[in-house]
Amino acid sequence: MMIDKYKGISPTADLDLLRILGARFSGRRLLNVNSTRSGGGVAELLGRIVPFLTDLGIDVRWETIEADNGFFGITKKIHNALQGGRERFTHAMWDHYEEENGKNADALDLNADVVFIHDPQPAPLIKAKKSGKWIWRCHIDMSSPSRTVARRILKYVKKYDASVFSVAQFAPPLARPEFVVLPSIDPLSEKNRGLPVSDISAIAGKFDIPLDRPVLVQVSRFDRFKDQIGVIKAYRLVKKYNDCCLVLAGSPASDDPEGEKVLNEVMEFAGQDKDIKILLLPPGSGTEINAIQRLATIVLQKSLKEGFGLTVSEAMWKGKPVIGSAVGGITSQIVHGVNGFLVYSIEGAAFRARQLLNNTRLISEMGRSAREHVRKNFLITRQIRDYLAIWAALENRGASEIQLAM
Amino acid sequence: MEAQCRPGAGAAKNPFCFNQCIKLAKSTGKKARNLSELMSLIRIVPETSIYHHTYEYYFKGRALEYTNDFAHWAGEFLEARVLGDNLSVIDPFAHKSIKSLRNELLNAIEAFLLNFPNPGNVLPGHEFYFMDTVTFIFPAGLSASSLEEFLSAIGQADASSIYYHFYEARSRVSCADDFSLWISSTPAGAELAEKISSIDPFMHSTEDIRQLLAGYVEEELGKEAAAAR
Numbered sequence: 001m002m003i004d005k006y007k008g009i010s011p012t013a014d015l016d017l018l019r020i021l022g023a024r025f026s027g028r029r030l031l032n033v034n035s036t037r038s039g040g041g042v043a044e045l046l047g048r049i050v051p052f053l054t055d056l057g058i059d060v061r062w063e064t065i066e067a068d069n070g071f072f073g074i075t076k077k078i079h080n081a082l083q084g085g086r087e088r089f090t091h092a093m094w095d096h097y098e099e100e101n102g103k104n105a106d107a108l109d110l111n112a113d114v115v116f117i118h119d120p121q122p123a124p125l126i127k128a129k130k131s132g133k134w135i136w137r138c139h140i141d142m143s144s145p146s147r148t149v150a151r152r153i154l155k156y157v158k159k160y161d162a163s164v165f166s167v168a169q170f171a172p173p174l175a176r177p178e179f180v181v182l183p184s185i186d187p188l189s190e191k192n193r194g195l196p197v198s199d200i201s202a203i204a205g206k207f208d209i210p211l212d213r214p215v216l217v218q219v220s221r222f223d224r225f226k227d228q229i230g231v232i233k234a235y236r237l238v239k240k241y242n243d244c245c246l247v248l249a250g251s252p253a254s255d256d257p258e259g260e261k262v263l264n265e266v267m268e269f270a271g272q273d274k275d276i277k278i279l280l281l282p283p284g285s286g287t288e289i290n291a292i293q294r295l296a297t298i299v300l301q302k303s304l305k306e307g308f309g310l311t312v313s314e315a316m317w318k319g320k321p322v323i324g325s326a327v328g329g330i331t332s333q334i335v336h337g338v339n340g341f342l343v344y345s346i347e348g349a350a351f352r353a354r355q356l357l358n359n360t361r362l363i364s365e366m367g368r369s370a371r372e373h374v375r376k377n378f379l380i381t382r383q384i385r386d387y388l389a390i391w392a393a394l395e396n397r398g399a400s401e402i403q404l405a406m
Numbered sequence: 407m408e409a410q411c412r413p414g415a416g417a418a419k420n421p422f423c424f425n426q427c428i429k430l431a432k433s434t435g436k437k438a439r440n441l442s443e444l445m446s447l448i449r450i451v452p453e454t455s456i457y458h459h460t461y462e463y464y465f466k467g468r469a470l471e472y473t474n475d476f477a478h479w480a481g482e483f484l485e486a487r488v489l490g491d492n493l494s495v496i497d498p499f500a501h502k503s504i505k506s507l508r509n510e511l512l513n514a515i516e517a518f519l520l521n522f523p524n525p526g527n528v529l530p531g532h533e534f535y536f537m538d539t540v541t542f543i544f545p546a547g548l549s550a551s552s553l554e555e556f557l558s559a560i561g562q563a564d565a566s567s568i569y570y571h572f573y574e575a576r577s578r579v580s581c582a583d584d585f586s587l588w589i590s591s592t593p594a595g596a597e598l599a600e601k602i603s604s605i606d607p608f609m610h611s612t613e614d615i616r617q618l619l620a621g622y623v624e625e626e627l628g629k630e631a632a633a634a635r
Contacts, residue, residue, distance in 0.1 A: 011564055011565065011566075012426075012546070012562075012563075012564040013426040013427070013428055013546070013564035013565075013566045013567070014428070016426065016544060016545075016546070016547065016564075017428055017542060017544060020544055143531065144530070165433065168431070168433045168535035168537055169531065169533075169535060171433035171435060171535075172435065173435030173436070174435060177432060178432060178433040178435060179430060179431065179432055179433075180431040180432065180433055180537070181431070326531070327531070331531075376565070385428065386430060389428065389430045389540070389542055390430065392542070393430060393540045399540065400454050400538075400539070400540055400541065401540070401541045401543065402540065402541070402542050402543070403543050403544070404542060404543070404544040405544070405545065406544065406545045406547060
């Protein structure tokens with residue numbers, strides 16, 4: 001079974017509870033609905049979770065909504081507005097958002113014992129609920145959203161049996177249960193499994209990344225909230241004192257029409273600096289991302305807003321200290337000064353990078369601590385365990401303690 | 407060798423069955439930016455939320471500078487280190503009810519405000535978020551009928567198992583941990599149990615506790631072996 005592959009990696013209690021809850025829900029129906037099968041953390045995570053749950057004996061389906069480009073342009077704006085960006089909406093846009101969801105509600109089989117609807121794109125599907133427990137899973141940073149847009153989306157969310165947020169800061173006050181489930185990484189995926197040194201060297205060669213000098217790396221999709229331009233500014237401050245190069249790597253997502261525009265802006269800002277490598281990797285480049293994170297001396301995640309920032313845990317799992325912005329879920333992953341640094345500015349990121357580049361022992365110690373922190377808190381087995389636990393909690397409405405037998 | 411040949415050496419009346427637990431986090435949707443808001447919310451949030459921020463602090467598994475979430479927030483985010491220290495000496499296990507614990511928390515904050523300037527608001531994003539949990543308790547599949555088996559099980563048990571029997575037990579079993587209660591029923595008896603129950607629970611992580619328990623039990627087994635020789 002898939003679960004057996006995690007023995008010796010994941011905490012024992014997580015695996016034991018997965019077996020217990022897997023047996024309890026065996027044969028019952030669980031449905032996930034999101035907006036894309038490729039690109040971005042949600043699709044990647046579902047790609048791992050669905051087969052795992054299926055293997056536990058649960059009848060799992062994963063559906064994606066189909067819509068035109070206009071719809072995804074609108075939902076991108078909703079996404080930005082919920083993360084605090086300024087966006088303008090017309091009545092026609094909201095109508096189109098509802099219409100496309102209505103078409104999907106007609107086309108999809110939404111019958112299941114438990115339904116997880118991911119992010120705002122398919123949130124209005126709740127109007128088609130007939131049975132089962134419906135849970136809205138929000139993966140984005142809603143700590144300071146546009147109030148108008150939040151009100152509009154929460155109108156749907158209030159109809160769900162429960163909602164799930166990545167950190168407590170994102171959870172607005174709601175009358176229904178709100179669970180907090182930190183996202184996770186899969187230690188056995190192509191992106192996170194151990195790699196031979198020869199593979200890492202080959203990939204470094206393929207992208208012309210030097211291995212004889214320190215390498216700063218940020219892996220993230222090309223999105224303004226990831227602040228790649230801020231990373232280049234920080235790198236330039238570091239470069240004054242410490243020779244190094246910078247790798248900015250990311251994959252495009254099919255639900256993100258802005259990605260190309262941001263990529264062009266970043267390339268223009270990088271100019272002719274041959275020590276900056278900007279890599280747009282096609283979907284399915286897990287091994288390349290894995291190698292780039294492993295060859296990094298230090299990993300940065302200088303996001304301005306962040307739902308969670310799975311790339312932080314990915315790098316930590318590879319024993320890298322991460323310098324991350326003190327935003328969203330990054331603050332849940334990095335214990336400042338213990339397994340990385342939380343920073344508030346470009347200057348702060350540059351200062352901490354210099355501190356690490358001049359203390360290799362600190363890099364090793366923080367890296368070791370980072371890996372153990374991820375093992376205990378951010379592996380996929382813990383997240384799947386939490387989803388099944390939510391299902392069990394909703395079936396034991398209101399109980400603050402649930403005793404289970406083997 | 408001789409000690410192992412003595413039938414029933416180190417055997418307890420009933421085996422110790424290890425449980426383990428996980429905590430599913432819930433948001434109450436309530437947050438405080440400053441001490442006034444913190445006090446208002448401490449007065450009204452569900453008992454389970456107060457329990458989570460105090461008793462369950464050690465579930466996080468690492469020894470931190472403080473001993474509960476309120477103290478940690480005051481010290482690190484309000485930068486009111488005196489209050490952080492004062493809240494850290496509050497012992498939740500000494501309280502018979504959450505109501506009484508709530509009052510002690512409120513009294514400590516009030517006393518601080520009488521003697522020190524109000525630290526004002528924290529930076530946006532660093533508010534205190536009141537949480538709650540659903541606890542799932544389930545067997546660890548480990549049991550011990552003797553100190554030898556106990557030592558082996560302690561080495562294998564998940565960290566949540568150590569937490570459940572050493573920390574959470576105190577809110578179930580009149581301030582005592584499950585380990586010392588069980589060990590007092592073994593022939594090794596009172597002395598080893600006393601040693602375990604005298605560990606300061608607030609100054610150790612669950613991994614520290616595992617190491618201490620293993621060390622004490624090994625020492626006891628060594629004594630038994632020497633006596634048998």
